[in-house]
Amino acid sequence: MTGRRRALALAVEHGVDDLYQGAVPALVPALVAVRGWDLTRAGGIVLAATVLSSLAQPLFGLVTDRRRMPRLRILGMLLAAAGVGAVGLTDSYLATWCAVLLSGLGIAAYHPEAARAVHATGTGDRGMGWFTVGGLAGFAAGPAAVGLVIGGLGLAATPLLAVPAVVAAVLGLLPRRRPGPVTTSSEQPVVEGREDWRRFGWLTGVVVTRSIAFYGLSAFLAVHLTMRFGFGPALAATTLGIFTGAGAVATVASSALTRRWGRTAVLRWSYVAAVPLLAATLVAPSPVLALAATGLLGAALGVPVPVHTTLGQAYLPRHLGLAASVTLGLAVSAGGLASPALGALADHRGTTVALAVLIAGPALAAVLTLALRDPADPAVPTARTGTPDA
Numbered sequence: 001m002t003g004r005r006r007a008l009a010l011a012v013e014h015g016v017d018d019l020y021q022g023a024v025p026a027l028v029p030a031l032v033a034v035r036g037w038d039l040t041r042a043g044g045i046v047l048a049a050t051v052l053s054s055l056a057q058p059l060f061g062l063v064t065d066r067r068r069m070p071r072l073r074i075l076g077m078l079l080a081a082a083g084v085g086a087v088g089l090t091d092s093y094l095a096t097w098c099a100v101l102l103s104g105l106g107i108a109a110y111h112p113e114a115a116r117a118v119h120a121t122g123t124g125d126r127g128m129g130w131f132t133v134g135g136l137a138g139f140a141a142g143p144a145a146v147g148l149v150i151g152g153l154g155l156a157a158t159p160l161l162a163v164p165a166v167v168a169a170v171l172g173l174l175p176r177r178r179p180g181p182v183t184t185s186s187e188q189p190v191v192e193g194r195e196d197w198r199r200f201g202w203l204t205g206v207v208v209t210r211s212i213a214f215y216g217l218s219a220f221l222a223v224h225l226t227m228r229f230g231f232g233p234a235l236a237a238t239t240l241g242i243f244t245g246a247g248a249v250a251t252v253a254s255s256a257l258t259r260r261w262g263r264t265a266v267l268r269w270s271y272v273a274a275v276p277l278l279a280a281t282l283v284a285p286s287p288v289l290a291l292a293a294t295g296l297l298g299a300a301l302g303v304p305v306p307v308h309t310t311l312g313q314a315y316l317p318r319h320l321g322l323a324a325s326v327t328l329g330l331a332v333s334a335g336g337l338a339s340p341a342l343g344a345l346a347d348h349r350g351t352t353v354a355l356a357v358l359i360a361g362p363a364l365a366a367v368l369t370l371a372l373r374d375p376a377d378p379a380v381p382t383a384r385t386g387t388p389d390a
Contacts, residue, residue: 018134018139019141021049023161024045026143028219028222031155032223038343039347042219043220044093046343048097049100049103057326060072061326065116072113075109076108076110077168078166079102084162088150132306133251133306140244143237143240144241147238200316206365207326207327209364209365210361210362216335216358219343221294224346267308267365275362282352308328
C-alpha cells in the first residue's frame with residue numbers, strides 16, 4: 001500500500017472514530033425528550049464525553065511520542081463505539097454518564113497514534129489535511145447517523161451505531177498485501193533547532209476557545225432551534241448535520257486558502273467572520289434564514305481546523321503525537337467541559353442568552369492569533385532555524 005493510499009485509509013478510519021464524537025451532542029435532544037432531563041443534566045452528558053478525554057489526550061500523545069502502539073488506534077475506536085452504543089441500553093442517568101465517559105476515553109486513545117501513523121506515510125501536510133477532513137466528515141455524519149437510527153427505531157437502537165467501528169476495526173486488523181513504499185517517521189526531514197513551545201501555547205489557547213464555542217453550539221444549537229421553531233427530533237439532528245457538515249466541506253478549501261493568504265491570516269479572518277454569523281444564527285427571524293446562517297457559521301469554524309494541526313506540528317516537530325492530541329482531540333473535547341455551565345445558564349436565562357455568550361469564543365480566538373507566526377514564513381525567526389523566538 002502506497003503512502004497516499006495509506007493516508008486516505010487512515011482518513012476514512014478517522015471519520016469512523018469521530019462519528020462517535022458527533023453522535024453524543026446529537027443524542028442530547030433525544031435524551032431530553034425521551035427521559036425528560038433538563039438542560040443542566042444534558043450538559044452533564046456532554047461533559048462526560050469530554051472530561052476524561054481532555055485529561056487523557058495529552059498523556060496518550062506523550063506516550064505515543066515515545067513508543068509505537070499501533071493497536072491503540074483500533075482499541076480506542078472500538079471503545080468510543082461501545083460507549084455510544086450503550087447509551088440507549090442504560091436505565092439511569094449515572095449509567096448513561098459512565099457509558100459516554102467510556103466513549104470519550106476511547107476517542108482520546110485514538111487520535112495521537114493515528115496522527116503518528118499519518119505522519120509515517122510520508123504524505124506531509126497533504127496527508128494530515130486528508131486526515132483532518134476525514135475526522136470532520138465523520139463528526140458531521142454523527143448527527144445524521146443518530147437521526148437515521150433513533151428517528152426510525154427509537155433510543156434503544158443505539159447499539160446499531162457501533163457497526164461502522166466494528167467494520168473499520170476488522171479492516172484495520174487485516175494483514176496488508178503487497179506492502180508498498182510507505183515511509184517511516186525516521187525518513188521524514190529532520191527539523192533542527194529548539195521547538196516553539198511559547199507559540200504552541202498561544203495556539204492551544206486558540207484551539208480551546210474555538211472548542212468551547214463549537215462544542216457549545218453542537219450541544220445546544222439544535223435544542224435552541226427546536227424550542228424556537230418547533231423542530232422535531234429528525235429535523236433537530238439535520239440542523240446539527242448542517243452545522244458540522246458545512247464545517248467539513250469548508251475544511252477542503254482550507255489548503256487553498258492557506259496557500260493564498262497564509263496560515264495565520266486564514267485562522268484570524270475565519271474567527272472574525274464567525275462572530276457576526278453566530279449572532280445571525282441566534283436572531284434569524286425564520287427557520288430558513290437560521291439554517292442558512294448555521295451552515296455559514298459551521299464553515300467559518302471548520303476552515304481553521306487543519307491549520308491548527310499543521311501549524312501545531314510545525315511548532316513541535318519532535319512531539320507530533322502531543323501536537324496532534326491537542327490540536328485534533330483537545331480541539332473538540334475541551335469545549336465539553338463548559339457544557340454543564342452553559343446548560344445551567346440555558347435553564348435559567350434561555351438558550352438565546354446562553355448561546356450568545358459563546359460569541360466571545362471566536363472573538364477571543366481571533367485576538368489570540370495575533371501572537372502566532374507561521375514557521376514557513378522565512379521572514380520570521382522560529383524553531384526551524386534554531387534562532388531565538390521573535
